[in-house]
Amino acid sequence: xxxxxxxxxxxxxxxxxxxxxxxxxxxxxxxxxxxxxxxxxxxxxxxxxxxxxxxxxxxxxxxxxxxxxxxxxxxxxxxxxxxxxxxxxxxxxxxxxxxxxxxxxxxxxxxxxxxxxxxxxxxxxxxxxxxxxxxxxxxxxxxxxxxxxxxxxxxxxxxxxxxxxxxxxxxxxxxxxxxxxxxxxxxxxxxxxxxxxxxxxxxxxxxxxxxxxxxxxxxxxxxxxxxxxxxxxxxxxxxxxxxxxxxxxxxxxxxxxxxxxxxxxxxxxxxxxxxxxxxxxxxxxxxxxxxxxxxxxxxxxxxxxxxxxxxxxxxxxxxxxxxxxxxxxxxxxxxxxxxxxxxxxxxxxxxxxxxxxxxxxxxxxxxxxxxxxxxxxxxxxxxxxxxxxxxxxxxxxxxxxxxxxxxxxxxxxxx
Ligand code: NIG
Ligand code: FE
Numbered sequence: 424x425x426x427x428x429x430x431x432x433x434x435x436x437x438x439x440x441x442x443x444x445x446x447x448x449x450x451x452x453x454x455x456x457x458x459x460x461x462x463x464x465x466x467x468x469x470x471x472x473x474x475x476x477x478x479x480x481x482x483x484x485x486x487x488x489x490x491x492x493x494x495x496x497x498x499x500x501x502x503x504x505x506x507x508x509x510x511x512x513x514x515x516x517x518x519x520x521x522x523x524x525x526x527x528x529x530x531x532x533x534x535x536x537x538x539x540x541x542x543x544x545x546x547x548x549x550x551x552x553x554x555x556x557x558x559x560x561x562x563x564x565x566x567x568x569x570x571x572x573x574x575x576x577x578x579x580x581x582x583x584x585x586x587x588x589x590x591x592x593x594x595x596x597x598x599x600x601x602x603x604x605x606x607x608x609x610x611x612x613x614x615x616x617x618x619x620x621x622x623x624x625x626x627x628x629x630x631x632x633x634x635x636x637x638x639x640x641x642x643x644x645x646x647x648x649x650x651x652x653x654x655x656x657x658x659x660x661x662x663x664x665x666x667x668x669x670x671x672x673x674x675x676x677x678x679x680x681x682x683x684x685x686x687x688x689x690x691x692x693x694x695x696x697x698x699x700x701x702x703x704x705x706x707x708x709x710x711x712x713x714x715x716x717x718x719x720x721x722x723x724x725x726x727x728x729x730x731x732x733x734x735x736x737x738x739x740x741x742x743x744x745x746x747x748x749x750x751x752x753x754x755x756x757x758x759x760x761x762x763x764x765x766x767x768x769x770x771x772x773x774x775x776x777x778x779x780x781x782x783x784x785x786x787x788x789x790x791x792x793x794x795x796x797x798x799x800x801x802x803x804x805x806x807x808x809x810x811x812x813x814x815x816x817x818x819x820x821x822x823x824x825x826x827x828x829x830x831x832x833x834x835x836x837x838x
Contacts, residue, residue, distance in 0.1 A: 425483035432488035434458035436795035437780035443739030462801040465829030496565025496802035497756035500785040501743035504555035507543035533607040562755040572603030601639040640666040685709035716745035717762035741781040764815035771812040801830035
């Protein structure tokens, strides 16, 4: 296999010490201003200042990075990009002041996406999802988590997970699949959500497990959706089957989802707009990653999650797009980083660690991606700027020149 050298790169990478970066450490990056990376079989075999690494290797192919910044590919640890139809009219309703949860309670929102998935052929669901996966890639995402959750019955949840699996097999992206059977209460179970929870636990989870097409399990705990008790039931059952668990927690109301995440040692708790201080402290003690989704707060016009409080309390903060047709129609981790820096007060370094290393930990893939280290995959992006701060600074515009996955150029934007 050919050995490649990427030279003349201004390399910035998080420092992986074997656990997510928390507290002051989230603000630390390693920088090699005259950096180089040697790649063999898609894996980094050397990284550092170019003078230190070039000699011992017989290089087949040299790529000149022309002094641009080189950072790890973004890891987006929370998306719902497997959907069949957009919901533009609902966006207009929200602009007129109708609350997000009210639209859901009227049978729209997530439930209208459920209807669209049920009607869609597997092929059209795949084509639509693929479009969003490739869009994410062009904005620098090289690893992505994708949830089911617009099926809400065994047949359609499995259909979604097969589509997610096909995205994994037909794109250069690494894909982590999450089963989110408990995403909303189907209309037929409106008055008896416990009966639906029983189906999730007794029928859907074992079916997903037997097909081995999801590694994580998630639930939407929210007022009018699923309670903490129902969350505990689903996630404990998932843990028994070997799934890693995570929670849509305290997105609109402080129900105690963050505390449940701590109790269950979840891999992450996501959203947390309304999480209380004491529950954030519980997350810190249980080492649960806080996955924050600022483009959702932006789109719902809500107060942002308190990233700085979480960092101060030693909770590792990850960033994600939450890309979905309702609360956050956004594939761009660059936009998310911009919001994190300008509206949540994170430093550019904290945001970069949140969008790469900590997000890799939030979906259990930090052994392979999330930082630029010997033995990890050569997943990185070139940024047209002196430092990663350019991503937040150059608002609303992609700063990416090129995206590399396992050392291969998968997207090329400009020289
Ligand atoms: O993370 N809150 C629940 N689920 C998604 C939204 C899904 C949708 O509106 O389609 C979220 O915000
Ligand atoms: Fe979500």
